[in-house]
Amino acid sequence: MAALAGVSTGTVSKALNGRGSLHPDTRRRVQQAAEQLGFVANAAARSLHTGRTYTVGMITTDTIGRFSIPLLIGAEDALGAGRMSVFLCDARDDVIREQYYLRTLLSRNVDGIIVTGRRTQARAPIGAGLPVPVVYAFISSTDPDDCSVVPDEADGARRAVQHLLAAGRRRIAHITGPEHHHSATVRARAATETLAAEGLSLAAPVLYGEWSEAWGRQAADMLLSTATGVDAVFCGSDQIARGVAEALRDAGRDIPRDVALVGFDNWDVMVDASRPPLTSIDMDLEGIGRSAAELLLAAINGDPVHGPQMRPCRLIPRASTAMG
Amino acid sequence: MAALAGVSTGTVSKALNGRGSLHPDTRRRVQQAAEQLGFVANAAARSLHTGRTYTVGMITTDTIGRFSIPLLIGAEDALGAGRMSVFLCDARDDVIREQYYLRTLLSRNVDGIIVTGRRTQARAPIGAGLPVPVVYAFISSTDPDDCSVVPDEADGARRAVQHLLAAGRRRIAHITGPEHHHSATVRARAATETLAAEGLSLAAPVLYGEWSEAWGRQAADMLLSTATGVDAVFCGSDQIARGVAEALRDAGRDIPRDVALVGFDNWDVMVDASRPPLTSIDMDLEGIGRSAAELLLAAINGDPVHGPQMRPCRLIPRASTAMG
DNA sequence: AAACTGAAGGAAATCGATTGCCTGCACGCT
DNA sequence: AGCGTGCAGGCAATCGATTTCCTTCAGTTT
The missing domain is CATH 1.10.287 (Helix Hairpins)
Known part of the structure; x- marks a missing residue:
């Protein structure tokens, strides 16, 4: 040469x-x-001299990839501009694996680490006194000093309920996932409080169950047989909402005329295939990934940001709540 | 130290x-x-001396991750044992992006590259005369000398049809994706040929459309109104199969008593939520990822394998074809 | 013409780990 | 006592790019 x-x-x-x-x-x-x-x-030779590798690690516990892929795409967007590459590590909900990957990433001298997961619940920090900055994306760390970028799920639930109220609905039910699941309780509480602020309350106690269509169908059947006059259901996930839609359809109820429906996640596979297509709350996972990467870059450059950063949700209206 | x-x-x-x-x-x-x-x-210093980085790149064009995540998991399994890490690059169906990532990976001196995508159709080689081995996973390269690990989709279609035949079905229809899509035509041809080998033919011409539930519903309605006595439908994807299931259900047909149903992909989200749960063909993406990684490791160690490697599919029986 | 200035580019140290080579020392043998 | 044998571990070259320092030379100034 x-x-x-x-x-x-x-x-x-x-x-x-x-x-x-x-x-x-x-x-x-x-x-x-x-x-x-x-x-x-040769990147190795260069990094040896500069002390930087222009590489970040991303540790996820979300095997399925439904949440981590959009996060990764967002992060890649922000990092690609800085010519950085991403090591993706799937810890598969296994602490041993996670620690193994952490050591691997450190031995590769990554400039920083992004930690993500399938649930928004706060988790124990991945390590203490690490030599590189860490940003938590989607999930947060229990250490309030750690930087986390999380969706404001309460904001999402609020938007869902306000959308239904704006459509003239007053008897709103809420069907969601397991009670021990952080997202389920946060969304349920926010929904209840939003109604309370208007002097209303849920048309039925919150129905906690699973994050599945089967549970959505089952819960809808329960609602139909016990609660009267329900004119809207806010669901904790799109899968549940789709199950509800099917059960209502089977029972001869028209959506949205008789009952309006709002889901959560804005998962294209569900919202588009449902009959009718579902209005849903979008947590903007790509945006969260991008933010996390930007905050990580800032930390790498010596401007760390501490504490959790909440990002608002968006409501995507579709036929299941069509007004008129 | x-x-x-x-x-x-x-x-x-x-x-x-x-x-x-x-x-x-x-x-x-x-x-x-x-x-x-x-x-x-320090991995950089070590690799400088040994000439190896214990790192491989994975370039995918599958933005959604439905196919590439299982592939990645399989590859990680095989590579993790060799203490290798994976750079995941999402080229997003963009040739410019792909070439950019290729250069990035080369400058990082990866030991090898795995190329994957969303479709099984053969694609142009990612580059010629590359200094590192490349293995194509799920997709294949148009260069017959390149190493590719692909699912034997014809085998999958054959298993589906034979399963239906074993269940005593004789009037079998096939609903699938777009005719210009490689997977759709391969599966359709194999289905036709399998029937022909038994002296039978499809109960209706192949219905080509989209890979969506909506198309599944629409095609099922067409079948109901034009073809008579159809007692089984083999679908080109689980989404189509689920749409078919819904349409049949709406029309009062019992699955599997009146019509048996087989899907393709064995995508948990679809097969479990469908009513009834769907029998489906599993391409064993994780296995393909693992194989690809193993072949890449072999190539890195100087034992390259050339040409396409076909991997058989599995049929996963569920209620939609339950016998008896 | 001597001295000065500054641009152009080469020589060599540096980053951190690996590894071949070599030295020093203890022990054993004759 | 003298010499050989072999283990333990230090020294220094090496990988490839970066960067500091320094040399060289052309052009300018007095």
């Missing part, structure tokens, strides 16, 4: 990185030679 | 890597010191 351009390796480095003072002709000659040979600097 | 154990850096290296001849006590002392300091060797 250096030989082809007839200069020393030091000069090559200066030419390609725009350092030092070189004759424009020399610079051009080196660049041409590099082009011709398809020369790309 | 070296100071704490009172030895030279060379000795530390030998102690931790089990090389050279050292006194057992010294070795132990060094290991303890390393433990105490949480010392892990």
Whole structure:
């Protein structure tokens, strides 16, 4: 490489990185030679000298990828501009695996780490006194000093309920996931409080169950047989909402005329295939991934941000709550 | 580090890597010191010397992750044992992005590259004369010399049809995705040929459409109004199958008594939530990922395998074809 | 013409771990 | 006592790029 351009390796480095003072002709000659040979600097050698690897690790516990893929895409967007690459590690809900990956990432001298998961519930910090900055995305850390980027699920639930209220609904039910699941309780509480602020309350006690369509169908049947006059259901997930939609359909209720329906997650597979398509709350996972990556970059550059960062949700209206 | 154990850096290296001849006590002392300091060797420095990075790149065009996540998990399984890490790059169906990622991976001196995508159709090789081995997973390369690990979709279709035949069905229809989609035509042809081998033919011409539930519903309605006596439908995807299930249900047909149903992909979200749960063909994506990684490792170690490797499918029976 | 200035680019140290080579020392043999 | 044998561990070269320092030389100034 250096030989082809007839200069020393030091000069090559200066030419390609725009350092030092070189004759424009020399610079051009080196660049041409590099082009011709398809020369790309060895990242290992470079990082050895600079102390940076332009690499970040992403540790996820979400095997399915439904949440972590959008987060990854968002993060890649923000990092790609800084020419950084991402090591994706799937810890599969296993603490041993997680610690193994953590050590691996540290031995690779990543510049920073993003930790994500399937649930929004706060988790124990991945490690203490780590030599690199860590940002939690989607999930948060129990250490209030750690930087976390999380969706404001209460905000999402509020938007859902207010949307239903704006559509003139007053007898609203809530069907959601397991009571021990953080997201379920946060969303349920926010829904209850939003109604309370209007002097209303839920048309039935919150129905806690599973994050499945089967539970949505079952819960809807229970609602139909016990609660009267329910004119809207806010569901803790799109899967539950779709199950509810099917049960209501089977029972001959029209959506949205008789009962309006709002889901949560805005998962395309569910909202589009449901009959009718579902109005849903979008947590903007890509945006969360992007924010997390930006905060990580800031921390790497010496401007760390501490504490949890809440990001608002969006309501995506579809036929299941169509007004008119 | 070296100071704490009172030895030279060379000795530390030998102690931790089990090389050279050292006194057992010294070795132990060094290991303890390393433990105490949480010392892990700098991967960049090591790779500079050995020429290997113990890193592979995975370039995918499957933004959604439904196919690439299982592939990644399988690959991680096979690579993790060799202590290798994976750079995941999402090219998002963009050639420019793909080439950019390719260069990035090369500059990071990955030991090898796995290329995956959303469709099984053969694609142009990602690059010619690359300095590292490349294995295609799920998709294949148009260069017959490239190593590809792909699902044997024809085998899957055959199993589906034979399963229906074994259940005593004789008037079998096939609803699938777009005709220009490789998977759709391969599966349709294999289904037709399997029937032909038994002296039978499809109960209706292949219905090509989209990979969506909506198309499944629509096609099922068409079948109901035009074809008579259809007692089974083999669908090109689980989404289509679920749409068919809903339409049949709406029309009062019992599954599997009146019509048996087989899907393709064995996508848990669809097969479990469908009423009844769907019998489906599993392409064993994790296995494909694992195989691809193993073949890549072999190539890295100097034993390259050329040409496409077909992997058989599995039929997962569920209620939609329950016999009896 | 001598001295000065500054641009251009080469020489060599550096990053951290690995490894071949070599030395020093203890022990055993004659 | 003298010499050989072999283990333990230090020294220094090496990987490839970056960067500091320094040399060289052309052009300018007095």
